[in-house]
């Protein structure tokens with residue numbers, strides 16, 4: 001593997017508006033720095049894919065955006081959302097997290113019924129009006145309604161992996177976020193389920209800004225509008241997906257997408 | 263500031279919930295800590311009175327075996343020698359650990375190495391039941407079965423260190439066994455396969471590889487068992503004979519720290535020397551249990567360093 | 570040469586494995602003999618009369634009614650006090666405590682408490698509750714002492730049960746904007762129920778058999794009480810928590826140390842059998858309930 005200049009990067013200036021931007025974001029696990037001066041702008045109602053080898057800091061970056069690294073890692077720099085730097089102690093993290101939802105690598109439905117998986121967080125957040133409609137709406141948006149509408153009272157744990165993951169998407173969007181973070185949401189699923197989730201994402205894009213971590217390059221190429229390439233904690237390249245995969249600007253990116261490492 | 267920004271900058275109900283939850287759970291833990299610290303404090307104060315108020319010397323307490331705090335001895339001083347009880351406590355503890363350890367290791371090996379499936383299914387309930395039997399029941403069985411048996415075999419009353427050790431042997435067996443199982447389970451599988459692949463027999467693998475790797479864990483298990491034996495009161499008190507005399511043989515009546523406390527505490531008056539002397543025994547018990555704790559930590563650290 | 574060492578090794582192997590199996594056999598036999606002895610000598614003395622009549626100090630033919638009730642009363646009271654505290658403490662250790670020096674001090678102190686002999690804890694209860702605060706020998710004093718024995722174990726069990734719930738469940742809650750506390754109380758705790766319940770039931774078994782912590786706190790006498798007097802402040806009411814209350818386990822010990830009851834051995838046998846049966850039921854119950862709850866939580870209907 002060649003040695004690359006990590007401080008050089010190509011960042012395409014996409015047109016706004018932006019749902020969320022980061023400025024000089026650094027993340028440290030104790031003494032170990034996992035993210036270096038990340039400057040990224042995520043266009044609203046677009047899907048941005050984060051790609052890069054395992055351990056390149058994609059999850060670390062993503063989890064910083066909704067402050068899920070609080071208490072685990074030290075995060076410095078700015079995260080601007082709705083005109084506010086949400087990376088300040090004074091900011092209400094609960095509100096941040098409600099507005100910036102997340103779907104994880106492994107489906108993690110609650111050990112409750114399908115209905116309760118969505119209704120329960122809504123109740124906890126005081127969104128009690130029109131509960132069953134909201135549940136139906138979210139399940140439809142996640143393309144799960146047709147499969148589960150007649151067994152809403154059954155345990156969510158009895159669903160297949162792909163269904164569980166779509167339930168998690170439904171649960172995330174039920175609380176009306178603006179941004180949806182997805183950390184390798186299909187890596188634990190079979191190809192058919194993965195395709196269903198990709199299709200769902202295309203539908204969701206109308207209403208949400210989606211940032212998805214994937215190390216499946218086909219998936220990134222198929223389903224995202226923009227792609228950011230991470231290497232050893234550095235953002236090496238950010239570009240329109242079509243450009244990044246066809247005419248990469250950085251040698252590191254080129255080597256990665258042509259399969260020379262990672 | 264717009265509405266969204268205000269919401270983002272204001273603390274919400276969730277902030278309060280978190281603070282309240284943390285405080286409530288912290289109160290629970292602090293409650294336990296305060297109780298523990300005051301327990302240690304009160305027993306220390308009572309136990310030290312023998313030395314500071316009654317001016318009994320530490321030397322006499324630990325090395326004399328004349329225990330008669332209610333009366334003056336030949337030298338005109340009250341007799342507060344705890345050596346007999348301390349010796350008896352250590353004797354039953356060591357003897358029961360020596361008896362129990364081989365059996366515990368055998369059961370643990372059977373459950374993890376020889377017959378992991380069937381053995382565990384059969385023996386797990388056995389261990390749970392042995393743990394579940396209350397100590398008074400062990401004492402009672404000791405009294406009606408073990409003591410008469412010893413009396414028949416060795417003469418005398420049958421009460422004493424041997425009876426106490428036999429009862430404790432069964433009581434600490436499950437403790438040592440289950441902790442040994444835990445440490446055997448932590449020996450990585452490739453140790454086993456590597457050794458067997460080199461042509462070692464099952465026993466050679468167990469003896470030279472597995473037991474050696476699990477040694478710190480097994481030692482910890484034994485110390486846990488000893489701590490339990492040292493602190494056990496009623497079962498021992500029922501079979502030890504309750505005579506505050508130095509045990510001259512395994513089958514003469516004697517008394518341990520716990521048995522002496524159990525049988526005498528109700529008969530002394532708070533604040534008097536005989537009472538203070540008993541609290542000193544309790545303090546020794548307390549200190550020993552701290553020492554066992556330190557020992558366990560120390561073995562654990564040593565074990566980790568070797569890895 | 571190689572051959573002969575091999576033969577020796579094989580022979581040693583055979584003998585050693587045989588030895589291990591023999592020792593396992595001995596342990597199983599000990600348990601069978603113990604249980605057999607207790608049940609065979611004890612059960613013939615257990616009758617409805619035995620279970621429902623009061624004990625007699627000096628005459629033969631006494632029962633264990635009050636002791637049995639006292640054991641249950643202390644068990645219930647102890648669990649009522651220790652469960653919430655252990656739950657809170659376990660939540661703190663599992664969910665809030667940071668891995669730092671202070672936390673390790675807290676853990677060490679709790680470990681020390683859990684390794685203290687219960688006679689020492691009983692004597693502390695005697696010193697503080699019975700003498701200093703003058704609660705006298707009472708159910709209340711006894712319950713507090715047993716609580717102290719029980720708390721560290723139950724706390725540890727709570728912590729382990731919570732810890733066993735996957736981290737992904739917590740993150741699911743946090744990522745929805747739920748507070749840490751709501752995530753714990755509404756997601757983690759329900760998911761940990763099988764482990765929590767099993768722990769509580771097993772601790773019930775320990776409490777029921779506990780005696781050393783009780784002889785100087787709940788006392789060694791069972792004064793006559795009336796089961797029709799529902800006024801908890803009346804000294805003869807069975808509900809009065811301030812009355813002295815010898816439990817079943819203490820009764821067995823007392824009978825065998827005083828030697829004034831003529832049929833002490835028979836009564837002890839019967840009482841031991843009752844004690845063992847209750848504890849057997851508790852152990853089996855915890856296994857059954859534990860696996861039932863696991864199935865229910867992981868399984869089909871919720």
Ligand SMILES: Nc1ncnc2c1ncn2[C@@H]1O[C@H](COP(=O)(O)OP(=O)(O)O)[C@@H](O)[C@H]1O
Nearest residue numbers: 029034052053054055056057058059060061072
């Ligand atoms: N909780 C953690 N504590 C310490 N180091 C971590 C933690 N999580 C991730 N890391 C480290 O941070 C780096 C980036 O990891 P991660 O963000 O998980 O990468 P990716 O998601 O791209 O695979 C890795 O070196 C990893 O070891």
Ligand SMILES: [Mg+2]
Nearest residue numbers: 058059060183
């Ligand atoms: Mg990752």
